[in-house]
Amino acid sequence: xxQLVESGGGLVQAGDSLKLSCAAxxxxxxxxxxxxxxxxxxxxxxxxxxxxxxxxxxYYADSVKGRFTISRDSAKNTVYLQMNSxxxxxxxVYYCARARTEIPYDRTNPRFYDxxxxxxxxxxxx
Numbered sequence: 001x002x003q004l005v006e007s008g009g010g011l012v013q014a015g016d017s018l019k020l021s022c023a024a025x026x027x028x029x030x031x032x033x034x035x036x037x038x039x040x041x042x043x044x045x046x047x048x049x050x051x052x053x054x055x056x057x058x059y060y061a062d063s064v065k066g067r068f069t070i071s072r073d074s075a076k077n078t079v080y081l082q083m084n085s086x087x088x089x090x091x092x093v094y095y096c097a098r099a100r101t102e103i104p105y106d107r108t109n110p111r112f113y114d115x116x117x118x119x120x121x122x123x124x125x126x
Contacts, residue, residue: 002027009120020081022096033099038092047108093119
């Protein structure tokens, strides 16, 4: 059974940085797309970023482009989300997920991901 465990969330001030980690175990992830999503209460889960494990191509939501960077460490089976210039509107629970296929039909849609972590809270104060 695949397992994803996020860490690195916390409370920071606007303009600060955080780096989230997602450690994967239990199944191979080397041929899949991995994604980061976020969710605030009462709203749908929102795409943040994705990376193709093979080749490392990256994709970002417009709201985080230029501020966030997704990366992976194959040796550690870990995906990262470096978040810079954080804004109060970045406050959310952040989840990592593995897509159902190497190239999901829609990498921004949570429906195309099958394994999810438990989430880590990121709070940005103004």
